[in-house]
Every structure is written in structure tokens, then in C-alpha cells.
Amino acid sequence: xxxxxxxxxxxxxxxxxxxxxxxxxxxxxxxxxxxxxxxxxxxxxxxxxxxxxxxxxxxxxxxxxxxxxxxxxxxxxxxxxxxxxxxxxxxxxxxxxxxxxxxxxxxxxxxxxxxxxxxxxxxxxxxxxxxxxxxxxxxxxxxxxxxxxxxxxxxxxxxxxxxxxxxxxxxxxxxxxxxxxxxxxxxxxxxxxxxxxxxxxxxxxxxxxxxxxxxxxxxxxxxxxxxxxxxxxxxxxxxxxxxxxxxxxxxxxxxxxxxxxxxxxxxxxxxxxxxxxxxxxxxxxxxxxxxxxxxxxxxxxxxxxxxxxxxxxxxxxxxxxxxxxxxxxxxxxxxxxxxxxxxxxxxxxxxxxxxxxxxxxxxxxxxxxxxxxxxxxxxxxxxxxxxxxxxxxxxxxxxxxxxxxxxxx
Amino acid sequence: xxxxxxxxxxxxxxxxxxxxxxxxxxxxxxxxxxxxxxxxxxxxxxxxxxxxxxxxxxxxxxxxxxxxxxxxxxxxxxxxxxxxxxxxxxxxxxxxxxxxxxxxxxxxxxxxxxxxxxxxxxxxxxxxxxxxxxxxxxxxxxxxxxxxxxxxxxxxxxxxxxxxxxxxxxxxxxxxxxxxxxxxxxxxxxxxxxxxxxxxxxxxxxxxxxxxxxxxxxxxxxxxxxxxxxxxxxxxxxxxxxxxxxxxxxxxxxxxxxxxxxxxxxxxxxxxxxxxxxxxxxxxxxxxxxxxxxxxxxxxxxxxxxx
Numbered sequence: 032x033x034x035x036x037x038x039x040x041x042x043x044x045x046x047x048x049x050x051x052x053x054x055x056x057x058x059x060x061x062x063x064x065x066x067x068x069x070x071x072x073x074x075x076x077x078x079x080x081x082x083x084x085x086x087x088x089x090x091x092x093x094x095x096x097x098x099x100x101x102x103x104x105x106x107x108x109x110x111x112x113x114x115x116x117x118x119x120x121x122x123x124x125x126x127x128x129x130x131x132x133x134x135x136x137x138x139x140x141x142x143x144x145x146x147x148x149x150x151x152x153x154x155x156x157x158x159x160x161x162x163x164x165x166x167x168x169x170x171x172x173x174x175x176x177x178x179x180x181x182x183x184x185x186x187x188x189x190x191x192x193x194x195x196x197x198x199x200x201x202x203x204x205x206x207x208x209x210x211x212x213x214x215x216x217x218x219x220x221x222x223x224x225x226x227x228x229x230x231x232x233x234x235x236x237x238x239x240x241x242x243x244x245x246x247x248x249x250x251x252x253x254x255x256x257x258x259x260x261x262x263x264x265x266x267x268x269x270x271x272x273x274x275x276x277x278x279x280x281x282x283x284x285x286x287x288x289x290x291x292x293x294x295x296x297x298x299x300x301x302x303x304x305x306x307x308x309x310x311x312x313x314x315x316x317x318x319x320x321x322x323x324x325x326x327x328x329x330x331x332x333x334x335x336x337x338x339x340x341x342x343x344x345x346x347x348x349x350x351x352x353x354x355x356x357x358x359x360x361x362x363x364x365x366x367x368x369x370x371x372x373x374x375x376x377x378x379x380x381x382x383x384x385x386x387x388x389x390x391x392x393x394x395x396x397x398x399x400x401x402x403x404x405x406x407x408x409x410x411x412x413x414x415x416x417x418x419x420x421x422x423x424x425x426x427x428x429x430x431x432x433x434x435x436x437x438x439x440x
Numbered sequence: 441x442x443x444x445x446x447x448x449x450x451x452x453x454x455x456x457x458x459x460x461x462x463x464x465x466x467x468x469x470x471x472x473x474x475x476x477x478x479x480x481x482x483x484x485x486x487x488x489x490x491x492x493x494x495x496x497x498x499x500x501x502x503x504x505x506x507x508x509x510x511x512x513x514x515x516x517x518x519x520x521x522x523x524x525x526x527x528x529x530x531x532x533x534x535x536x537x538x539x540x541x542x543x544x545x546x547x548x549x550x551x552x553x554x555x556x557x558x559x560x561x562x563x564x565x566x567x568x569x570x571x572x573x574x575x576x577x578x579x580x581x582x583x584x585x586x587x588x589x590x591x592x593x594x595x596x597x598x599x600x601x602x603x604x605x606x607x608x609x610x611x612x613x614x615x616x617x618x619x620x621x622x623x624x625x626x627x628x629x630x631x632x633x634x635x636x637x638x639x640x641x642x643x644x645x646x647x648x649x650x651x652x653x654x655x656x657x658x659x660x661x662x663x664x665x666x667x668x669x670x671x672x673x674x675x676x677x678x679x680x681x682x683x684x685x686x687x688x689x690x691x692x693x694x695x696x697x698x699x700x701x702x703x704x705x706x707x708x709x710x711x712x713x714x715x716x717x718x719x720x721x722x723x724x725x726x727x728x729x730x731x732x733x734x735x736x737x738x739x740x741x742x743x744x745x746x747x
Contacts, residue, residue: 080558082667227717254717258671260661261457263450263591264706265716271443284566288661295575295588316566316663320576 071107072115073098073369074133075362076126076144076154076165079118082284085312087146088353090168091116093362094143096345097370107374109381119145123153130157130165137385139163140392141369143362148172149229151194159191162386164393166368167196168361169306171204171329172229176413178202187413193393195414197361197368197405198329199421201230203439204305205237207421208278208327211435212303213245218276222269222300223252224289225280234305235280242278250274255285262292270298282307287316294320301325309357314429321426325434328422330405332433333360342404364403372396442584447707449581451700453591453660456598459695460653461676463605463688464646470622470686471642473539477546478526479646480673481553482519486651487569487664488557489518494570504572508655515651522553523647527640550673557666566665569658594656601649602692608645609688618642622686675723682727684740693738701726 075094077087091114098112115136117129126145133139134157141164145151148170155175158165173179177187178200212218221242225235239249250272253265266289269277277293279286279302290302302308302324309326317324333339339360346355346363372395376388383391400409406418420438424431464479493514498507530549534542561567573593578586587595609615620628621638629635657672658664675698683694705722706715713721730738 082665251711252715254715256717256720258667259716260657260668260671261450261454262716263453264447264703264719267443267446267450268707284665287566288663291575291662295578297576297578297586312566315568318568318571318662 068109068111070111070113070138071373072113072136072139073366074139074142074144075114075116076119076129076133076142076150077116077146078121078150079116081120083121083146083282085353086310086358087118087121088351089355089357089359090144090146090362092346092349092351092353093168093355093359094366096342096349096359097363097366099349100345101367101370106370107377110373110377112370112373115139119147119150119154121147121150123150125153126150127153127157130154134158134161134163140373140388141166141396143168143365143369145170146358147228147230148175148233151175152229155191155194159193161389162193162393163389164369164372164396165191165194166365166396167194167198168358168365169198170196171198171201171306172233173200173202176200176415178413178415189413191414193389195365195368195396195410195416197365197403197408197416197418198306198358199416199419199439201233201305202237203419204327204329204421205234205239205280206241207437207439208303208305208325208423209238209241209245209247211327211423212276212278212325213242213247215435216276218247220248220250220272220274220276222250222272222274222277223280224265224269224277225252225254226257226282226285227254228257228281230305230307231280231282233280234307235278238278238280255281255289257281257285259285260288262289263296265289266293266296266298269293270296275300277302279304279308283310283313283316287313287321290317290324291320303327306357309424309431311354311356314426314431319429322429324426326424326426326431328357328424329361329420330418330422331420331436332422332424333404335433335436336404336406338402339404360404364405364408367401367403368396368399368408371399371401443707445581445583445585447703448700449585449587451703452696453587453594453699454703455679455696455699456595457653457657457672457695458676458679458698459692460598460601460649461672462679462683462691462695463602464650465677465680466683466685466688466691467618467642467646469680470688471618471625472531472535472639474531474542475546475677475685476531476643476646477543477673477677478530478549478553479650480669480671480676481550482523482526482647482669483650483654483657483672483676484557484664484666484669485522485553485654486515486519486647487654487658487668488515488561488567488666489651490515490655490658491567491569491664492518507570508572508659512652512655515655516648519647519651519654520644523643524640527643532636532639550670554666554669561666566663569662569664571659571662573659575660575662588660590656590660594653594660597652597656601652605645605649606688614638614641678723678727681737682730684734684737687737687739690737690739697726697738698723 077090119126151170225231286308306328309328372392376391409417422436423434425434468476490511573590577589617633679694679698680691683690702719
């Protein structure tokens with residue numbers, strides 16, 4: 032019982048302390064603004080270490096690329112942008128602490144991230160208090176924009192006024208996947224497995240609901256722990272229920288092991304996952320077992336959009352250690368939404384700083400309307416993207432090949 | 441019935457890994473009363489050692505059996521070296537210190553080793569491990585029950601490792617010296633046994649068995665990760681306590697029991713407590729029940745107060 036109480040006292044104290052130190056450093060940085068330009072920061076909150084670091088670094092690199100291009104093209108005249116990347120270690124409490132750090136630094140004008148919906152639940156309240164724009168490239172948890180109320184017939188109320196996302200949500204991704212599996216492909220007996228995380232469970236539940244509606248038999252949901260490696264018991268159990276399709280709500284490290292062990296044990300049915308499975312590492316780790324599996328992803332296939340092609344070329348030219356997939360392009364778009372908002376704010380009134388600037392950027396981001404690498408970037412009044420295009424990818428010959436792209440109604 | 445037998449086989453495979461790692465916990469505890477929480481990381485280092493050996497030293501086209509043996513030697517070299525260094529620099533200076541000091545040190549060593557490996561393999565979480573034994577090759581055990589080739593290898597390796605260790609401890613001179621040190625280190629020293637050497641040996645043997653387990657883990661699941669030792673370490677420690685920590689047969693028994701309980705819980709536990717996510721909880725339910733009735737574990741003897 033000690034920890035929560037300690038956290039309740041310690042977090043605000045820590046945030047406060049950081050705010051004080053940051054105020055001090057702010058004065059210094061305005062002091063040396065003799066060169067005429069000012070320096071503003073775009074924050075990143077993502078897992079930069081640990082299991083999801085490859086994905087987190089893809090996000091960081093996408094933002095770094097957007098900043099580099101903005102500086103080179105002088106998109107925001109008189110302003111030099113720098114990146115302030117913070118490691119949330121994929122944990123909500125760490126996310127809240129590093130978010131506090133970014134909030135306290137008044138030169139931070141917007142934040143891209145986090146990767147995980149569960150982390151966003153810790154980060155968004157912190158950034159929202161300062162009305163600091165937070166744009167996630169990948170959060171698909173429904174409750175972050177109040178969409179959870181829609182499922183039960185309630186009215187959507189936006190919980191965080193400065194929170195946006197450039198990706199579609201679980202309640203869209205799940206049904207889109209279910210329609211594809213049941214209506215397009217005709218699978219009838221569907222096994223559902225998820226990892227109990229906000230993302231995995233939300234996705235799996237939305238899938239199950241739609242699959243039932245489409246007339247498929249959905250078997251009792253099975254759950255695993257993130258980090259598990261031996262799924263033999265689960266697979267033996269599934270095998271006895273004779274499903275012809277498996278939907279997995281979760282991420283690629285576990286999904287790759289499930290598909291491999293499942294096919295090794297002679298249960299030759301396709302595994303389908305959400306965008307958490309749509310990762311290059313899934314293919315590396317699952318090897319030939321991945322063939323025939325599916326993953327849904329947000330947006331149109333990057334290699335079919337001219338804008339995304341440009342992004343991928345630029346990304347490759349930077350020689351980053353980590354791949355752009357799966358969220359580098361979305362992070363790049365999120366950063367550009369902030370940069371464009373900043374440019375507009377600066378043209379309106381150059382003297383704005385601190386809170387006034389943050390308020391203005393949040394307002395301008397809400398009015399975003401441009402063609403990004405992943406498609407059109409604009410938001411509805413709740414902070415959700417209007418670009419509800421999704422794609423189903425099928426693994427063929429060790430590669431994700433786009434099987435169906437459609438916009439979800 | 442077929443389902444039950446299949447799950448039993450799954451449980452034995454899972455338990456073989458737990459049992460092999462549990463031996464390392466139990467041997468060290470039996471001799472120095474230290475719960476070496478870094479032992480899970482020794483298991484992880486064994487797996488990475490084998491992977492590095494394969495990548496750097498095994499020429500392409502080597503027959504699988506020979507490659508596996510070379511990898512085993514490489515994995516053992518890494519894990520044993522790490523265990524010896526760990527004993528020498530982290531635990532020996534604290535030999536006379538209160539119990540808590542080496543325990544906390546063990547946790548520190550565990551974090552250190554995990555992050556050390558992460559430094560070398562930062563980009564992705566899991567490193568693909570060479571699939572020298574085809575995991576889709578199923579051995580039929582009769583009655584429709586099957587076991588995949590790498591899983592069978594895991595069980596065979598575990599049984600060989602366990603038998604070799606128990607023979608060594610019971611029959612050889614050094615093994616008897618180990619027993620003597622475990623019973624009473626002071627008297628053992630008076631009888632001319634170099635207890636420092638025996639302690640290092642316990643660490644080395646535990647590390648070697650952990651390397652066997654790490655290698656078979658890699659072959660079985662096709663990937664290794666810096667964090668892999670943490671979960672297996674906790675499970676193996678649980679197995680050691682379940683069987684009676686300090687008792688070698690107990691560690692093996694505890695390992696198999698824990699593996700079987702987890703698997704059976706996944707299959708048969710009533711909803712909403714079924715499924716893989718509850719398997720760990722059921723494992724601990726059994727642990728608590730055992731400890732209620734046999735506080736020293738299944739095969740644990742009454743531990744004399746001798747701190």
C-alpha cells in the first residue's frame with residue numbers, strides 16, 4: 032500500500048522540481064539567443080530500451096527525420112528545432128515521469144508518442160494539464176479519445192483536449208480484420224488469444240464481437256502473459272477445439288512464437304494479428320511458419336503511396352540502425368503536424384512563448400489538413416484521425432504482401 | 441485421455457527446463473545459503489554464448505550434431521566463466537556479511553548481466569537462434585501423443601544432466617566433499633576440504649547445467665533475448681523451493697511438478713481462471729499448498745539453524 036501513496040506524492044514533487052530547474056535553464060537559453068533564431072524542442076516519448084526498442088526507435092527516427100527536414104527547409108523561419116527523446120520503457124509510470132520532464136521544459140512545443148496505449152494512459156493526463164500537444168503514431172486504445180462510450184451506445188466525450196492520434200483504433204481495426212477473415216475468406220471456427228494488455232485485449236474483443244456478428248463460431252478466449260515463450264499447453268488445448276483460424280491480440284514477440292509452435296505441432300491454421308504483429312521482426316522470428324499469416328495495419332501500404340515512398344527513401348538515406356516499420360512513417364506525420372502548427376503559430380505571432388505557444392499549437396494541430404506519408408492527416412473533434420484506411424497484409428514467401436486496402440465505415 | 445497425455449508431455453518438456461536451472465539455485469543454496477538470483481542470467485548467458493559460438497566459430501555446413509556440441513561447449517564456457525567471476529567478485533567478498541547483503545548483490549548482478557547483453561544486442565528484442573533441430577518434426581509416442589524433436593532433445597539433455605550431477609555428487613570424492621561442505625562447512629574445512637574451491641565448483645556445475653538448458657531453450661523456441669533469464673529464473677527458483685531448496689532431487693521433482701501444474705492449469709482450470717495467463721497463478725497456488733503442509737518443500741529436510 033506504500034507505493035501508490037508514495038507515487039502520489041513523489042510524482043508531483045518530481046514534476047515540480049523539474050519545472051523549477053527547467054525555468055532556470057529557460058532563462059539561459061533565451062539569454063544566448065543573440066544569433067536571432069530561437070531553439071524549440073519536439074519531444075518523443077517511446078520505448079527506446081527493452082523489448083519494444085526497435086519499434087520505439089523507429090518512432091524516434093521518424094520524428095528526427097521530420098525535424099531535420101524542417102530545419103533544412105526552414106519550414107519555421109527563425110526557429111531551430113531539436114529533438115528531445117525520452118524513454119518510457121513501455122511502462123505507464125515511467126511515461127508519466129518523462130512526460131513531466133517534457134512539460135516542465137517550456138521550450139518543448141509538442142510531443143510525439145507514446146507507442147503503447149497503456150503508456151498513453153499515464154502520459155496524456157500529464158501533457159494535457161499543460162495543454163501540450165501529444166500526437167501518438169500508434170495508440171489504438173479506444174478510451175484515449177472517449178470512443179469506448181460508443182460501444183455501449185453512449186456519447187463520446189473527449190478526455191484529453193491536447194491528445195491526438197494519426198492511427199485508427201481497435202474498435203475499427205478489430206472489426207475490419209474480422210470482416211476480412213469471416214466475410215472475405217470464409218473462416219468459420221475462430222480461436223481468440225490475447226495478452227491481456229490494453230491493446231491486445233481491446234483488439235481481440237472487438238474482433239470477436241464482429242466475427243460473431245458475421246456468423247462465425249468464436250471459441251472461448253484464451254489468454255497468455257507477455258514474455259511467455261512456451262505455448263505448447265495452449266496449442267494442445269486449441270488443437271482439441273479444431274479451429275480453422277486464430278486471431279491474436281498482442282505484439283510480435285509472442286505472436287511469432289505462437290505461430291511457429293502451432294504449426295510445428297501440426298495445427299496448420301493462419302494466425303492473424305493487428306498492427307502489433309505487422310513488424311519485420313515477426314517474419315525473422317517466425318521464419319517459414321509465418322507464411323499464410325495475416326496482420327492488419329493502419330493506413331494504405333507505404334510502398335503504394337508516392338509520399339510514403341519519398342519518406343522511405345529519406346529514411347533509408349539517414350542509415351538509422353532501426354527499421355522505419357511499423358510506425359516510423361506515422362511518427363514522421365505526427366511530427367510534421369506539430370511543425371506545421373508551429374509554423375502557423377509563428378507566422379501569426381512571433382512573440383508567443385511558453386503556455387501561449389502551446390495553446391496555439393494545440394489549436395492549430397486540431398485544424399491540421401495535409402497529405403502525410405501515411406495519407407491525409409486531419410483530426411475529428413475528439414482528436415482521432417479522419418484517415419480510417421486500413422490494410423490487411425498476408426505473409427507470402429516471407430514478406431508482408433497487401434491483400435486488401437479499404438476505408439472502414 | 442489423449443489430450444491429457446499430450447498435456448502431460450508438454451508439462452514434462454516445460455519442467456525439464458525449470459528443473460535444470462533449479463539445480464543451480466539449489467546447489468548454491470545448499471552450500472552457502474545464498475539465493476543466487478543472478479542464476480537466471482547465467483542461463484541466458486549460456487544461450488547467448490551458444491549463439492555467439494555458432495555465429496563466430498561453427499563453419500557453414502557443419503552437421504547439426506557436431507554444431508550443437510560445439511555450441512554447448514561455447515555456451516558452457518561463457519556461463520561458467522561468468523559464474524566464476526560472479527562468485528569471486530560479487531559474492532566471496534561478502535561471505536561473512538549478513539544474509540541480506542549477498543541477496544541484494546545477486547539482484548544487482550542480475551540486472552548488470554541483463555543490461556550487459558542488451559548492450560551487445562540492442563536493436564531487436566529477440567535474436568533468432570539457429571534451428572538445427574527441426575521444430576516441426578514430431579516424434580510419435582503412441583496414442584496420438586507427439587513431442588517435437590527439439591523438445592525431446594530438451595528432456596533427454598535434462599535427464600542426462602540430472603543423472604550426471606547426482607552420480608557426481610554421490611560417487612566422486614569431490615562430490616562427497618560437496619556434501620560435507622553443505623552439511624557443515626566448518627567441520628569440512630577441519631577435515632582438510634578446501635571449501636572455497638567447493639563453493640566455486642557448485643557455481644560452475646550450476647552454470648554448466650544452465651548452459652545446457654539455455655542451448656536447448658534456443659533450439660526449442662528459435663530465439664533468445666536478454667530478458668529470457670528473468671522469467672525462467674523465477675520459475676526455476678520456485679521449482680527449487682517446491683522440491684525443497686538445497687535438495688538436488690527436490691529441484692528436479694519441483695521442476696517437473698511445476699511444469700505439469702502450469703500445463704494442466706492451462707487446459708483444465710475452470711473459467712475464468714483458465715488459460716495461459718493463469719498458469720503462473722496456479723503454479724504458486726500449488727507452491728503455497730505444499731509449503732503449508734511441508735514448509736521445507738517436498739523433499740526438503742529440516743534445516744538446522746546454523747547461520
